Amino acid sequence: MQYQEPGDEQVNKDKPELEIVPESGGALVSSSPPSALERLNQLISQKQSLDEIRELLELKEIALKQQWQQNQIEEIKKRQNYERLTQTRKEITITVTSSVTGAIGLGIMYSSYPLVGTFVLLLGLATLLRIPFDQLSNEFLEFIDKVSDKFTSIFHPKS
DSSP states (O other): OOOOOOTHHHHHHHHOOOOHHHEEGGGGEEEOOHHHHHHHHHHHHOOOOOOHHHHHHHHHHHHHHHHHHHHHHHHHHHHHHHHHHHHHHHHHHHHHHHHHHHHHHHHHHTTOOHHHHHHHHHHHHHHTTTOOOOHHHHHHHHHHHHHHHHHHHHHHOOO
């Protein structure tokens, strides 16, 4: 009598079901395990009882729903990754553009047109700080009003 490890009879029983696929060069390797749907299809084809076939078809429907849900989850993950990448690229573009606008504003401010340069510089800074243009223009006008009021209070106009 030959010594057998516990569970050897299960291995011997399952051995005929293992699929062996020839590899190039003559080597033999086991194939990938069949999916749950393939296994269910095999079981359905082997069964004779209508009740067993119905139960297996219900299991197959559940497996199909789970596979569909898994595919939906993967699609959502892909979409989220794409949106995250798009948002990152958009942020980089806005940052670079607003920095260049600020630099152009400084150049204009120190070269020939200080008021226009200041406005372009503020526009670049506002874009960099993500301040909406409407808010910037309103606050800029309020700022100019406050500055003129301050100058008027310090230097009283001669009448």
